[in-house]
Amino acid sequence: MPAPFIQAHPASTLTHHTTMPDSKPLALAVAYSDSLLQARASQLAASLELPLVGQLTDVRQAASLADVLLYLSLDGLALQMTGKGAPGPVRAEFVHGKAGYRREHGGGTGQLVAKAVGLQKTRRQLTLLDATAGLGQDAFVLAGLGCVVTLVERAPVIHALLQDGLQRAALVTELAPLLNRMTLLPPADAIAYLNAAEGPVADVIHLDPMFPHRDKSALVKKEMRVFRDLVGEDLDAPALLAAALRCARFRVVVKRPRKAPVVEGMAPTMAIEGKSSRYDVYALHALPAG
Ligand SMILES: C[S@@+](CC[C@H](N)C(=O)[O-])C[C@H]1O[C@@H](n2cnc3c(N)ncnc32)[C@H](O)[C@@H]1O
Known part of the structure; x- marks a missing residue:
């Protein structure tokens, strides 16, 4: 059975095949930290068919906008949970x-x-x-x-x-x-x-x-x-x-x-x-x- 691709979900929620009882679909969106990155963020949102929430400086306070952000900053692209107590960004990191x-x-x-x-x-x-x-x-x-x-x-x-x-x-x-x-x-x-x-x-x-x-x-x-x-x-x-x-x-x-x-x-x-x-x-x- 194929994995649930995000591309298949033009809306901002993901469905998944897990049977974990306490899990619900996550809302995912794209955001960016700096106006310099706006064009790249829009392109990314369009190619992944995800909503673009715009420029954000404090991703942890973005819980009303999305559960998880694909967040483009000058440090690179990260997966970032929103809300209080959210863990730090997840990146593909090869240098540090x-x-x-x-x-x-x-x-x-x-x-x-x-x-x-x-x-x-x-x-x-x-x-x-x-x-x-x-x-x-x-x-x-x-x-x-x-x-x-x-x-x-x-x-x-x-x-x-x-x-x-x-x-x-x-x-x-x-x-x-x-x-x-x-x-x-x-x-x-x-x-x-x-x-x-x-x-x-x-x-x-x-x-x-x-x-x-x-x-x-x-x-x-x-x-x-x-x-x-x-x-x-x-x-x-x-x-x-x-x-x-x-x-x-x-x-x-x-x-x-x-x-x-x-x-x-x-x-x-x-x-x-x-x-x-x-x-x-x-x-x-x-x-x-x-
Ligand atoms: C456990 S992670 C791999 C972690 C990786 N070894 C690393 O060092 O970062 C499994 C990854 O495999 C991908 N994957 C699983 N089955 C796949 C398939 N048939 N074709 C392509 N990607 C697949 C998943 O989407 C997921 O990102």
């Missing part, structure tokens, strides 16, 4: 914060994702398709480790955040070589994209679909709920895995919460566990040594 720190001090090929992809087993530069790009954090780590990464994301709002993050990062000279190894395709469903491919599309395909949480603990993080409402629960992960298995040259790797069941379909060849997450590895052919 966690991603920046991890790039400078990260664990190289010893990291979970690098082990899953098999970077320690080959000296060849691998091509990788991240078919569930999200906010691009995993793709950024893999590009930082030398992979040439193509990113596919189907939720238009998440795609817009990711594109903005990549554009901001590309302005940082020292990140340019890394960013040159990352290509974001226009918003697309990876299942359709892969099913249309006639041969292998990449050496490795990386999947990190949303895991359909049903327990209350999944509601703890408000940001998580916003993200989940935007993208749905990715209940079509089995179809995505099947399509990926047909289109990867060497392996498919699937990120899951550590205790989650495997995605329905072919059994993985091995699992690599971290503290909170796990990678299920579907090895199709041995990676070339060099």
Whole structure:
């Protein structure tokens, strides 16, 4: 079942497929902080078919206008909940914060994702398709480790955040070589994209679909709920895995919460566990040594 795309909702509310009893559709709109950004914000609102609420300086006081804003400021594009006690902005961030720190001090090929992809087993530069790009954090780590990464994301709002993050990062000279190894395709469903491919599309395909949480603990993080409402629960992960298995040259790797069941379909060849997450590895052919 496809995720509930925001584009399909010309009005300002989102419906979603979650069964969580206390959730209601969120009203989403576009706003901007500075008149310099007005044209870009209008363009964004039009392309996402969302209402434009105009210039705002205090997004937390905009609760009467929308539950969530796609807020364009001089710091970039952010997803921002409104109202008292709302959590901070969510951006695709590659320069500062966690991603920046991890790039400078990260664990190289010893990291979970690098082990899953098999970077320690080959000296060849691998091509990788991240078919569930999200906010691009995993793709950024893999590009930082030398992979040439193509990113596919189907939720238009998440795609817009990711594109903005990549554009901001590309302005940082020292990140340019890394960013040159990352290509974001226009918003697309990876299942359709892969099913249309006639041969292998990449050496490795990386999947990190949303895991359909049903327990209350999944509601703890408000940001998580916003993200989940935007993208749905990715209940079509089995179809995505099947399509990926047909289109990867060497392996498919699937990120899951550590205790989650495997995605329905072919059994993985091995699992690599971290503290909170796990990678299920579907090895199709041995990676070339060099
Ligand atoms: C858990 S997030 C991925 C987070 C990402 N790994 C990161 O590091 O930021 C899952 C994302 O996959 C996207 N997604 C799920 N199934 C997809 C599909 N079939 N095609 C394209 N995108 C998909 C969702 O819209 C969501 O943004």
